[in-house]
Amino acid sequence: MMVGAFSAATVTVLLEDSTALAPWLGLAAGLVAGIVFSLLHAVASVNMNADQTISGTALNILAGGLTVYLCQIIFRQQRTRSFSNGIQKVTVPLLEKIPVLGRMLFIENYPTFFLAIFLVFFTWILVYKTPFGLRLRSCGEHPQAAASMGINVAWMRYFGVMASGALAGLAGGIMVLTADIQYTLVSIHGTGFIALASLVFGKWNPFGVLGAGLFFGFSTALSFYAKDITFLASLPGEFFYALPYVLTIVALVVFAGKSVGPKAAGQIYDSGRR
Amino acid sequence: MTKRGEKILLPLIAVLLGFILGSLIVIATGRSPAAMFAAMIKGFSGLDIINDVPWNTRYIGEFVINAMPIILTGLAFAFASRTGLFSIGAEGQLMVGSLAATTVALLVQAPRFIHLPLVLLASIAAGALWGAVPGFLKAKFNVHEVTVSIMMNYIALHLNNFVILNIFGSQDRVKTAFFPETALLKSPFLQSITRGSRLNWGFIPVILALIIFSFIINKTTFGYSLRAVGYNKDASRYAGMKVNRNIILSMMIAGAFAGLAGSVITVGTFNFGRAMSAAEGYGFDGIAVALVGGNEASGIFFAGMLFGMLKSAQPLMQSQGIPREIAGIIQASIVLFVAMQYGIKMLLDRFKKKQAVSADGERA
Numbered sequence: 001m002m003v004g005a006f007s008a009a010t011v012t013v014l015l016e017d018s019t020a021l022a023p024w025l026g027l028a029a030g031l032v033a034g035i036v037f038s039l040l041h042a043v044a045s046v047n048m049n050a051d052q053t054i055s056g057t058a059l060n061i062l063a064g065g066l067t068v069y070l071c072q073i074i075f076r077q078q079r080t081r082s083f084s085n086g087i088q089k090v091t092v093p094l095l096e097k098i099p100v101l102g103r104m105l106f107i108e109n110y111p112t113f114f115l116a117i118f119l120v121f122f123t124w125i126l127v128y129k130t131p132f133g134l135r136l137r138s139c140g141e142h143p144q145a146a147a148s149m150g151i152n153v154a155w156m157r158y159f160g161v162m163a164s165g166a167l168a169g170l171a172g173g174i175m176v177l178t179a180d181i182q183y184t185l186v187s188i189h190g191t192g193f194i195a196l197a198s199l200v201f202g203k204w205n206p207f208g209v210l211g212a213g214l215f216f217g218f219s220t221a222l223s224f225y226a227k228d229i230t231f232l233a234s235l236p237g238e239f240f241y242a243l244p245y246v247l248t249i250v251a252l253v254v255f256a257g258k259s260v261g262p263k264a265a266g267q268i269y270d271s272g273r274r
Numbered sequence: 275m276t277k278r279g280e281k282i283l284l285p286l287i288a289v290l291l292g293f294i295l296g297s298l299i300v301i302a303t304g305r306s307p308a309a310m311f312a313a314m315i316k317g318f319s320g321l322d323i324i325n326d327v328p329w330n331t332r333y334i335g336e337f338v339i340n341a342m343p344i345i346l347t348g349l350a351f352a353f354a355s356r357t358g359l360f361s362i363g364a365e366g367q368l369m370v371g372s373l374a375a376t377t378v379a380l381l382v383q384a385p386r387f388i389h390l391p392l393v394l395l396a397s398i399a400a401g402a403l404w405g406a407v408p409g410f411l412k413a414k415f416n417v418h419e420v421t422v423s424i425m426m427n428y429i430a431l432h433l434n435n436f437v438i439l440n441i442f443g444s445q446d447r448v449k450t451a452f453f454p455e456t457a458l459l460k461s462p463f464l465q466s467i468t469r470g471s472r473l474n475w476g477f478i479p480v481i482l483a484l485i486i487f488s489f490i491i492n493k494t495t496f497g498y499s500l501r502a503v504g505y506n507k508d509a510s511r512y513a514g515m516k517v518n519r520n521i522i523l524s525m526m527i528a529g530a531f532a533g534l535a536g537s538v539i540t541v542g543t544f545n546f547g548r549a550m551s552a553a554e555g556y557g558f559d560g561i562a563v564a565l566v567g568g569n570e571a572s573g574i575f576f577a578g579m580l581f582g583m584l585k586s587a588q589p590l591m592q593s594q595g596i597p598r599e600i601a602g603i604i605q606a607s608i609v610l611f612v613a614m615q616y617g618i619k620m621l622l623d624r625f626k627k628k629q630a631v632s633a634d635g636e637r638a
Contacts, residue, residue, distance in 0.1 A: 048613075049614075050614045054565060054613040055610060058609035064599075065600070065602025069597045069602075069603060073597060190424065190428060200421070236440060239432075242429045242432035248421070252422065
């Protein structure tokens with residue numbers, strides 16, 4: 001996400017003067033950067049048998065160092081230059097006329113919201129309704145069995161890592177281009193980890209994750225609006241900053257036992273194992 | 275090659291590759307790697323190999339205070355790691371440790387030989403308590419400790435800021451009042467031999483922590499059962515070990531090390547409590563230190579020194595026109611290469627076999 005956010009912000013800043021499409025090109029750059037960065041993880045964990053938690057942690061540290069390093073090289077400061085326009089809000093014609101829902105979702109909303117919803121459906125169809133999805137999941141459940149059916153486990157794992165890199169890079173780009181004016185070291189502030197919790201909370205299902213994501217979004221939004229709600233206004237701001245994280249732990253405890261992830265998640269693929 | 279030899283050689287290869295990669299990035303972005311290495315040498319020895327300036331011992335002092343907290347967070351990560359737990363919580367444990375140290379330093383009045391130990395103990399207890407939470411949730415509800423400990427980091431950050439800003443009422447929204455002298459690790463003697471650096475007695479608890487770590491893990495029945503749980507949970511349970519209790523205790527002891535790091539920073543390097551906008555990365559540094567040090571006390575000591583050196587070289591690199599973040603890049607690549615050590619080992623073995631084969635061929 002950090003690499004995606006940095007690339008998106010940088011491309012937007014640099015192309016802003018020449019084209020109105022700059023934020024969208026920025027998003028594309030974030031997506032591509034996410035894929036490229038995730039390849040490091042793929043090489044380490046698929047080819048070099050690295051422990052995936054360790055290599056993931058290393059990449060998180062690397063992302064922080066690399067993005068700010070490049071900021072210093074390109075912009076001569078520890079953040080990107082601020083862009084004047086991120087992604088603009090849009091009103092969807094016709095759909096805006098739907099009572100209640102129209103006002104909530106289709107008037108003055110970020111188009112990236114619709115993109116996210118679309119991706120939830122797309123992921124669900126790809127993973128659960130296509131032969132490719134079945135093969136992908138089989139590599140997560142029992143790679144040895146999958147291999148015996150002629151599936152290329154290493155390739156599938158590469159695809160999985162790259163797809164997640166693309167999504168995370170896109171997410172970083174969306175986050176910085178809608179909620180920020182520039183990329184800084186704290187632009188992303190642990191969102192990837194909350195996503196990890198959403199996955200457990202949402203029981204590894206795209207729609208479950210959507211629900212969990214909306215829930216965490218709500219708890220974050222609460223901290224912005226709390227000062228306008230009388231009975232909440234007396235609580236200190238720090239309480240609301242910490243709230244999403246507290247809720248994450250609560251959600252994990254409540255849903256932990258019931259969550260069913262892929263059996264081989266996080267394991268090194270050893271073709272000789274039974 | 276012997277197992278012992280491999281255990282030293284593989285991290286060294288990773289360190290070497292990390293520095294090579296870092297240099298390549300510096301070259302690719304049009305900066306001078308020589309200036310980078312000169313900054314590193316000055317960062318830990320105070321010797322300037324480029325400019326003709328006298329030896330400055332101040333850098334040695336600053337280098338040691340950079341290494342101290344990350345050795346402790348390294349011990350924290352390693353201790354949990356030995357029990358098969360991946361704890362990212364050192365950052366938060368350090369922060370509550372620092373908060374507890376601030377509280378005791380400001381609210382208690384006592385002579386130094388009582389006050390200072392109280393400050394250190396408070397930070398240890400706070401860190402242990404913070405570590406107990408993910409340990410308890412892991413043991414009781416099987417919630418993954420990585421996610422919980424990360425959440426606890428953010429909660430610690432906001433708790434710290436809340437207490438510092440609202441209860442101790444800082445004037446400038448950043449610092450509390452200065453601590454009384456009796457709560458500090460400060461030493462005028464150490465400062466005088468390092469030309470006024472912030473070097474302090476904090477290295478004594480750090481050395482004690484290294485010894486205690488090694489003793490618990492290697493020499494006690496308790497340490498043995500912790501390691502057994504790390505190797506194979508089910509087998510340990512079958513052998514009658516209290517697996518859940520061990521998980522909680524291990525996380526608490528790990529938290530205690532990180533909590534101590536909090537007071538070493540707060541009453542050693544600084545003499546006031548601080549509100550922070552984001553974590554300072556000591557936790558992640560600790561993970562790097564422990565992984566490179568092979569989760570052993572001696573390895574952690576050297577790895578802590580290595581990364582402490584990188585940290586203290588940062589401002590020097592920045593002044594040479596090399597962005598300071600290169601230190602983080604080198605550190606992360608070293609960790610990445612350490613993670614890949616099985617792969618590197620396979621490559622080494624293959625290379626050796628090829629050599630052996632060609633040697634055979636020559637003989638024939």
